[in-house]
Amino acid sequence: MADEFSVEVPEEPARVVREWLEANEIEYAEQQRGLFSFALPGEKKLQTPVRVDVGPHALGIHAFVCRRPDENHEGVYRWLLEKNLRIFAVAFAVDRHGDIYLDGRLPLSAATPEDLDHVLGTVLSVSDGSFNTILELGFATSIRKEWEWRTSRGEPTKNLEAFRGWLERDEAQAAER
Numbered sequence: 001m002a003d004e005f006s007v008e009v010p011e012e013p014a015r016v017v018r019e020w021l022e023a024n025e026i027e028y029a030e031q032q033r034g035l036f037s038f039a040l041p042g043e044k045k046l047q048t049p050v051r052v053d054v055g056p057h058a059l060g061i062h063a064f065v066c067r068r069p070d071e072n073h074e075g076v077y078r079w080l081l082e083k084n085l086r087i088f089a090v091a092f093a094v095d096r097h098g099d100i101y102l103d104g105r106l107p108l109s110a111a112t113p114e115d116l117d118h119v120l121g122t123v124l125s126v127s128d129g130s131f132n133t134i135l136e137l138g139f140a141t142s143i144r145k146e147w148e149w150r151t152s153r154g155e156p157t158k159n160l161e162a163f164r165g166w167l168e169r170d171e172a173q174a175a176e177r
Contacts, residue, residue: 009034013111014054020116040120042128044162050123059111061090061104063123066131068098069138076100076138080130087126089119100134102127132162144170 014034021028021038028038034054039047045065053060069076080092080100090104102123110119135143143160147167150157160167 008056009054010056010108013059013108016111016113017052017054017059017116020113023113040124040127042124042131045128045131048124048127050120054108054111058108059106061102061106061119061123063090063102063127065092065100065102065127066134066138067100068094069100069134070142071140072137073098076134079133079137083126083130088122090123090126136163136166143167 017034017036018028018030021036026038026040028036030036036052036054037049038052039049040063041047049064051060051062053062077094080094084091087102089106090102093101093103095101104119106115106119110116143163144167147157147160147163149155150160157164
């Protein structure tokens, strides 16, 4: 018999999540029954850590997108809120530290392979597709300093290529002054 503080986890939705992860060859940990942790592989953001919680009434989807921006908090958070208007099933959120997540709650009826494909596809697409914009808005000074340091020493800039356009524009504008 379960104690008064334990939460009943419906087995069928947990089984569906487990089977979906295995069918998609995604390594995962199930710390306790119905609590799944895994990473979705991306391109711009190399991986998005995700947690799926199977509760008594809903699936919780939680995905870490980016740490708290260094600067331009208002601009970053405004962009996230505007982006929320166009996202299916999940929304951007910030925790008490200002770190950025995608979060959603879905009814247990959404625990089907097709719905998991759709929702976790959205998580991956939004996380990966938003990552460089979040970095550009919230970490521009750090990116600029890293670019200047690397280019002054002839170091590789491969991981900064996504920002080359505005970085070189900044350099050209500075040279004109």
